[in-house]
Amino acid sequence: MIYCQDEETIIAQCTPQGKGAIALIRLSGPQAIECAAQMSKLANGKSLNELPTHTIHFGWVLDAQGSIIDQVMFLLMHAPRTFTGQQVVEITCHNNQFLVEAIIEKAIQLGARLAKEGEFAKRAYLNGKIDLVQAEAINELIHACTQQALKQSLAQVEGSFSAWIERIQKELFKCLAFSDASFEFIDEEMEFGSLIEQSIATILNELVVIKKSYSQQQRIREGVRIALIGAVNAGKSSLFNALLGKNRSIVADIAGTTRDTVEAGVYRYGNYCTFVDTAGLRNTNDSIEQEGIKRSLQEAAQADCILLVIDQSRSMLHEEQRVYADIIEQNRSKIIVVYNKSDLPRITNQLFDSENIVYVSTIKPGLVQLLEQRLESKISQLLKQAESPFLLNKRQWHLLLALEQRLNELKEIMQRTMAYEIISYHLKDALEHLAELSGQTISEKGMDAVFREFCVGK
Numbered sequence: 133m134i135y136c137q138d139e140e141t142i143i144a145q146c147t148p149q150g151k152g153a154i155a156l157i158r159l160s161g162p163q164a165i166e167c168a169a170q171m172s173k174l175a176n177g178k179s180l181n182e183l184p185t186h187t188i189h190f191g192w193v194l195d196a197q198g199s200i201i202d203q204v205m206f207l208l209m210h211a212p213r214t215f216t217g218q219q220v221v222e223i224t225c226h227n228n229q230f231l232v233e234a235i236i237e238k239a240i241q242l243g244a245r246l247a248k249e250g251e252f253a254k255r256a257y258l259n260g261k262i263d264l265v266q267a268e269a270i271n272e273l274i275h276a277c278t279q280q281a282l283k284q285s286l287a288q289v290e291g292s293f294s295a296w297i298e299r300i301q302k303e304l305f306k307c308l309a310f311s312d313a314s315f316e317f318i319d320e321e322m323e324f325g326s327l328i329e330q331s332i333a334t335i336l337n338e339l340v341v342i343k344k345s346y347s348q349q350q351r352i353r354e355g356v357r358i359a360l361i362g363a364v365n366a367g368k369s370s371l372f373n374a375l376l377g378k379n380r381s382i383v384a385d386i387a388g389t390t391r392d393t394v395e396a397g398v399y400r401y402g403n404y405c406t407f408v409d410t411a412g413l414r415n416t417n418d419s420i421e422q423e424g425i426k427r428s429l430q431e432a433a434q435a436d437c438i439l440l441v442i443d444q445s446r447s448m449l450h451e452e453q454r455v456y457a458d459i460i461e462q463n464r465s466k467i468i469v470v471y472n473k474s475d476l477p478r479i480t481n482q483l484f485d486s487e488n489i490v491y492v493s494t495i496k497p498g499l500v501q502l503l504e505q506r507l508e509s510k511i512s513q514l515l516k517q518a519e520s521p522f523l524l525n526k527r528q529w530h531l532l533l534a535l536e537q538r539l540n541e542l543k544e545i546m547q548r549t550m551a552y553e554i555i556s557y558h559l560k561d562a563l564e565h566l567a568e569l570s571g572q573t574i575s576e577k578g579m580d581a582v583f584r585e586f587c588v589g590k
């Protein structure tokens with residue numbers, strides 16, 4: 133454990149900037165309490181220097197002339213039982229940017245410096261309060277856009293992934309012990325070999341499960357993307373507005389009203405959903421409209437879910453039928469066919485399986501709700517597919533791939549030879565990868581790359 137005794141004292145606002153009732157400012161470092169003591173006056177007449185740890189005090193932050201900057205609460209925490217493992221004072225003040233800045237400025241005058249991105253978490257990691265995987269999970273937790281991401285990142289903050297790494301580490305150490313022991317116990321060589329092979333096979337199976345859903349985890353992380361596509365005038369923008377509950381996109385009975393994609397995000401069904409309205413599909417010589425249509429098709433390809441909106445009150449052109457059939461064919465698992473304008477008599481032939489069609493009308497609100505129910509179940513189905521024991525980031529993903537590659541190599545080697553020097557060498561190599569995953573051996577550069585992802589104040 134590296135204890136950051138020589139670190140400077142750092143300060144930052146931990147709550148987001150902007151108006152609100154209160155803001156939280158955190159000071160961490162060897163001089164944190166001294167610094168807070170010098171800039172404060174407490175209602176109990178005492179100094180923060182002389183008070184016991186993990187106590188809260190009402191008081192004021194004072195400027196150089198001794199005038200009050202703000203009325204605040206001080207949360208006093210002595211090392212090492214703090215988030216960073218250092219001396220920490222958290223100041224809860226009124227959330228006005230001038231006040232927050234004046235308090236931070238005062239601390240800087242007294243010797244603190246502004247914290248960099250993720251610096252508090254980095255100190256927590258360096259002081260052994262959390263491992264790297266937990267630090268990354270804290271960042272995920274802050275940015276979680278779906279309930280599932282929140283649940284999984286919270287579990288990772290609590291150490292679920294770290295516990296998995298530790299278990300695999302133990303298993304590999306056990307293999308290494310068998311491998312090394314076989315130098316001395318030649319008679320047991322075969323038995324040791326098969327024990328190692330069994331362990332490697334079990335770990336590889338676990339890796340397959342963890343890896344399986346990685347490509348779909350983006351949805352868990354960032355929410356789902358729902359694109360509305362279809363012919364001009366089908367009512368895509370009307371539906372987009374109805375789903376959002378606000379008039380975000382322009383609606384008109386002029387074909388080709390929407391010429392570029394318009395997107396808006398909302399929290400719905402426990403997830404962050406980005407709805408994307410697109411330019412209507414039709415044959416046109418207008419180059420701007422053509423570009424819009426190209427973008428619509430790109431959106432459809434990228435979306436997690438497509439609402440193919442069809443005006444059921446008019447007949448469908450042959451060309452249209454062909455385009456829709458293609459879109460459905462290519463996106464079968466993620467499409468919902470929406471027959472809009474069902475307040476009007478139905479003219480369009482039922483082209484598709486009836487269970488895939490939802491009849492809506494944007495001027496009859498109850499009918500949009502039917503689509504919302506369908507969407508909700510589609511999204512939960514999509515997120516279920518993406519479920520995995522852990523939520524991995526790119527760094528962890530690449531290290532797991534490297535680990536898998538090494539274990540596969542080892543498996544192959546063991547089929548050819550039982551040369552234990554070689555087996556031990558590969559096991560040590562795999563263990564090094566695991567150590568890098570949990571941050572036990574990560575380089576300064578790698579560590580900086582991890583914490584740069586964090587915001588200031590975390």
Ligand SMILES: Nc1nc2c(ncn2[C@@H]2O[C@H](COP(=O)(O)OP(=O)(O)OP(=O)(O)O)[C@@H](O)[C@H]2O)c(=O)[nH]1
Nearest residue numbers: 364365366367368369370384385388389390412494
């Ligand atoms: N009767 C009826 N009219 C609708 C309904 N939904 C939309 N409309 C009308 O259909 C016309 C086209 O609606 P938009 O929402 O602009 O259609 P769009 O698909 O976005 O059209 P483009 O942007 O041109 O591709 C407007 O006059 C709407 O008022 C509906 O459910 N019933």
Ligand SMILES: [Mg+2]
Nearest residue numbers: 368369389390
């Ligand atoms: Mg439109």
